[in-house]
Amino acid sequence: MTQEFSLDSVIRQRIRGLRLARGWSLDSLAARCGLSPSTLSRLETGHRRMALDQLVPIARALDTTLDALVEPVGDGDVVIRPEPSHAPGLTTWVLSEEGALNGKVVAKMRITHERPGEMGVHPGRDWFTVLSGTARLELGERTVLVRAGEVAEFSTMVPHAIGAHGGPVEILSIFNHDGGLAHLHGAGHASGS
Template identity: 50%
Template sequence: MRKRIRALRVAQGWSLEDLATRARLSPSSLSRIENGQRRLALDQLVTLARALDTSLDQLVQTDTDDVVSHPVADGVHGLRWSVKADPGLSVVRKRMTDPPSDHPARLRAHPGREWFVVLSGTAVLLLGDRRFRVETNQAAEFPTMLPHAIGAEGGPCEVLGIFDRDARRGHRSDDKPPPQER
């Protein structure tokens, strides 16, 4: 934790005096905290977390050895990874070959947030009544309350999508065929 405090301070480009002023500590007290020569009280941790613009949880989290995560196979979306920064986020890598369906039942609208980056090929994002081409190395973020669909244009396309918990729920039934028109 002491190393994390120092690393966050240095990353901000702050001197001991800069952080000490923000945290209402003396520079010598902060130096002793960073060097392990002084015990930290809970109220000091809270103050330091605020001064460093981070959460108390992030400041005190233990180091972990599980840096590499393994995907979970998802029959609908391909491979899925959980993002440790927020347990509600999912990362999905998907290869698409078909253009997006503009059938109203295939356009999804739901709460949440979605982002995607095109790894290869060209993707098409249908968003409401608009059509966007998103090419390799371009990304899109869009309001998911608008009806939307994503597909490929001119051949296969591979995307990396990031969904928050609400957006993920909105796509759970993507594998169901659209209802038949009467």
């Protein structure tokens, strides 16, 4: 789809979308931001020009920032073309922009039997789903096999390592800040996950 929207139109859609996502009527939002329902209706439909003194209380009422409400639309950040990074037995593709998901990092990993199985710990929780193959999750004293289509979530304060079982495995992982540092920035290649 190559249709381009004016920023004005996008802001109107964002206001309406955020209002509806919260299940609020025009009256509900109006009461929260100090504008009349008719003014909000005209703003959302494009029958009234937007002004900064209206957008600030609307953004506050919708629990967002003015910056997020008026952020320009562009296609530059729609497609991420990840470059693989390699370590023994592990190829990683970071699929999210740094810090784009509230400090979370999404990564695809291909693990083979050559990966060292050293267990590591770090604050937080790890989450992964197996795309293909079978993952061997060493979790403290336990070994858990996680097959294609299954999901694992666990406390990372328990010593852990993820390996391949019976052939290569591909997983999709979501890490918090500490997990991203441990798993993706050098130490993770030696720390087990």
